[in-house]
Amino acid sequence: NPLARARYLLAAHTPRQLPPDGGFEVAFAGRSNAGKSSALNALCQQNALARVSKTPGRTQQLVFFDVTAGSGGAAEVAPEDARYLVDLPGYGYAKVPQDLQAHWQAFLDGYFGSRMALRGLVVVMDIRHPLKEYDRQMLGYAVQRGLPAHALLTKADKLGRGAAGNTLQAVRRELSGAFGDTVSVQTFSGESKLGVDQARDVVGGWLQL
Ligand code: GDP
Numbered sequence: 001n002p003l004a005r006a007r008y009l010l011a012a013h014t015p016r017q018l019p020p021d022g023g024f025e026v027a028f029a030g031r032s033n034a035g036k037s038s039a040l041n042a043l044c045q046q047n048a049l050a051r052v053s054k055t056p057g058r059t060q061q062l063v064f065f066d067v068t069a070g071s072g073g074a075a076e077v078a079p080e081d082a083r084y085l086v087d088l089p090g091y092g093y094a095k096v097p098q099d100l101q102a103h104w105q106a107f108l109d110g111y112f113g114s115r116m117a118l119r120g121l122v123v124v125m126d127i128r129h130p131l132k133e134y135d136r137q138m139l140g141y142a143v144q145r146g147l148p149a150h151a152l153l154t155k156a157d158k159l160g161r162g163a164a165g166n167t168l169q170a171v172r173r174e175l176s177g178a179f180g181d182t183v184s185v186q187t188f189s190g191e192s193k194l195g196v197d198q199a200r201d202v203v204g205g206w207l208q209l
Contacts (some may be wrong), residue, residue, distance in 0.1 A: 011064070024118045031125070
């Protein structure tokens with residue numbers, strides 16, 4: 001599993017703090033508590049990888065995890081060989097001041113609008129509460145850019161198999177109606193590891209790993 005190489009690299013609060021825009025990266029989005037950290041940890045086979053993203057007061061940042069091949073990571077390869085997972089802040093944390101919000105929105109718009117390295121977006125949704133406004137917004141960002149997106153319906157272990165399958169079908173239908181075939185979806189569980197291999201294949205494919 002190439003994603004098991006993941007190591008925390010940096011947290012960017014401003015565009016200048018982003019790593020060079022040369023390689024391949026996949027961004028992860030989700031409402032807070034959706035299960036995004038658990039999903040990242042499961043994909044990377046690590047227990048506390050995404051914990052850093054949740055440090056209180058540090059929620060308005062893009063957290064980069066390095067999955068570049070080789071022992072030295074991105075620091076030791078040409079920029080075009082760098083590979084990253086990018087953890088976007090969970091939506092729905094404590095309220096932030098209006099001006100900070102505007103700054104953050106501009107940063108995120110810029111990142112989504114022009115980051116060449118960005119090859120795909122994973123949106124993590126609690127299978128019991130899928131396709132909230134924020135999720136649709138993030139999927140819209142990606143599709144507008146012509147980027148593929150993949151939705152994880154996580155915590156599927158909390159539903160019976162039948163109910164999970166029904167939700168999957170309903171969400172798939174709705175996504176294809178709203179976004180066409182650039183958005184795919186699967187059931188997932190960070191707890192039971194359901195769907196972890198499938199999600200790894202999608203992310204690994206986008207990263208050309
Ligand atoms: P984040 O805020 O999106 O990063 O969410 P977390 O990964 O921290 O998960 C939020 C809560 O949901 C925690 O209590 C997790 O233990 C729980 N959780 C996350 N993923 C799963 C899952 O697949 N199954 C179950 N049963 N609980 C999960």
